[in-house]
Amino acid sequence: MRNHWYDNIKGVLVLFVVFGHLLTDVRGAYDDLLPNWIYLFLYTFHMPLFIMLSGYFFRENRYLRVIQLFVVYVIWQVILGSWFAFTEGIPLLSIDNPGLNVLKPYWALWYLMAIIIWYVITPYVTQLKGYVLYALLFALLFGFQAESTGFFALRKVVMFYPFFLIGNWMSARNTLNFFELPKRAEQRNRYRIGGAAVFTTITLGLLASMSFQKEDAFYHVGNLFKFRFAYETAVPEAMWSGPFAFLIVYTVSLLMAISFALIIPGRELPVFTRAGKYSLYVYLVHVFLVVGWKAFVPAAFMPTSWLQLLVLFGVAFVIVLLIISPPAVRLLRPLVEIDVRRVQDDRATKA
Template structure:
């Protein structure tokens, strides 16, 4: 029996992923701070919570899952990278085609690469006492590493890993019982009210703090929450303050993630529950649609930024609906849910 609460959380988050990717170029198309703030707001919690849930559902000794994810990664790296090359007029069979460089995950595929690495190393990392703190310390130290080649999405793999381990730690100690909301309605409401208060307070605090900052501050703080750059780029005015800045980022993201999860209803919500069930489909395929959208639609085609945001949110919602529709799922299943075990059994029979 499926847990609709987790499905709903993943369904909402994957919608925000699509929306956030549609917003990437919009931030520079308008003079006001609204699209920049919305973009920053999304990145404070939507990927950390996604990763925490991945860690929560992680189980050891799943080597077949690792193989399956790697095969899926290779297939979609070639498809999506080549599609980008096609839209940009880059020869498909050239070194400039990002789809042919398997060592550098194309755009959103960094997450799939990260999951593969985390599945491989987590059984060893969790043998350490206090492994979450070790991972956090290593991530904070890695921020001083200025080299960023993009190979294996290494920076994101390391910097986001503490969230994965936090989810795993909560799962092992049954700490996430509060995530599965108590049976009694009054207790559920207390958690939801508490989550709403924390989430709203942090959101308002973020908004107020941004109101007194310069426009370019959005860019730097946004990169902090996305873990894109080393300290010398993310906090260029005071590189040695980087670990403290990132420690604040981890804290804010953790609180935002947990409080946001508590707000989501636990009953079945047809669209979001299905989107959560097929979140990997959406995560992979939406890149195809977003690349096409950016290739043919101007970044700012509405007169005001708030109208642009409404339109793009509607577009993101439609994209999700299309991807999770039964015909599309049936069409994509051979490319997403690759049955590695059946292939293995077939080889065993032939042998």
Template sequence: MSGENIGTHLLRPYWALWYLFVMVVWYIVTPYVVRLRGYVWFGLAFALLYGFELENTGFLALRKLIMFYPYFLLGNYLSEHEFIRIFEMPKNFKRRMNVRLIGGITFAAVMGFLLFEAWRDTPKEIVDFANAFKHRFPYVEQYDSDALVGVLKHSVIYLLSIAASLGFMMLIPMRRLPLITRAGELSLYVYLLHVFFVMAWRQYVTDAFVPQAWLALLIMIGVALLIVGIIIHPLVVRVLRPLIEIDIRPIVEKREDLSK
């Protein structure tokens, strides 16, 4: 492999690596972005406009960096204003049930809509629909119709994604739950390590293994839960912690000592 190819790959984060790359960029630029009043709306508007951009090489993961940024900005805004407090379940049983009812209806409505779309669409349309949620392609490539349709559809995608997330959060008990809480705390492990399991599945499991769609769905759910269970196992976490949770405190302390 030539040096040019190495540089090309480094500047085109592949698969799961794009997320790590853009997180670094987001943390660097966000302190400046939040100085804008209404910065979440600016981020959303810029993301929707970027959908017209034809660049689709994966350079610096720009499409994902820009079009997923509104979610990061919204999370930052909600954190700044301690919005998470609305998810703290009221002590009153009736009010607590009302909160969960609203969250459940919201989450179920979004999931129901997505399942209905998947049920009525062809396999190709389902893939295209999934790619829209991943913000993989420019509007003119994603949609055969007028590119302006892409602005409307991606606005709906942002709305559905945010509504489903907030609805799900309203359903989650504000207390520790076995395995579920641990999986959430170790989500970075799951994100980074699941890639190897997916690659093995693609390599060794053929389509003939799951000929029926409903059976494929059940198997995939079961396999996904199994993979998560393996990754968050204490032994796996203990072995891989030095690689994933790199302790930079000695470097910082040494740098501070040298600056004195």
């Protein structure tokens, strides 16, 4: 039986993913800071929590899952990269078509590439004592690396990996099981109140600290939480302070992610529970729709930023509803839930 709490968390997060991608070009389209603040707020926790949940449900010896994810990745890399090339007028058979370069994940597909790599290496990494700390130390050191080719989404693979391992560590200790036990309703409520208090406090603290910064600080701090650049670009004024800045980022993201998860209800929420169940569908297909939206809709088509944000959130919600609708799921299932069990059957036959 599926756990509604985990599905609800993933459902809310995947909605934030769609909203965040719709919001990207809007940040510079208005003079006020509201779009920048919302964008920064989302990226402090939504991908770290998504990745922690992936680590929480990771199980070793799942080579079929790795094969399946790789096949899904290649298919959607070709489809989505070619769709981008089409919208930009790039010939589909051109070397400039990102869909033909499977070693360089197109846009949001970095996450799928990262999951594949993490699934392969994690059984070996977890053999180390204190593996989370080793991964964190390696990530902080990797920040000095100026690699920017995008091959294998290496920067994000390395820098986000500690969150995956934290989720795996929590799973090994059954840390997030309190929503599964109805007799502990009172304790669950205490967790919710505590989570709401921590989440609100950090959010207000972040908002207060950013209000004293220059306008372009939102852009730079947002990139810190997205792990986009090396230290020399992310903190050019003092590169050697990079590890300390990123350590703060890891701490804030971890606290925001866990406290946000505690706020989400554990009962079934029809839209979000279903969205969580089919979160991979939304993650893959929404890119197609967002690229189309950006190609044909101006970045600032509303007179005020707050109205634009409301409209974009509604658009994101509609996109999620369309993708998780039963007809869409049936149509997309052959491209998302690819059956690779024949690989196992062939191996058994040869044995």
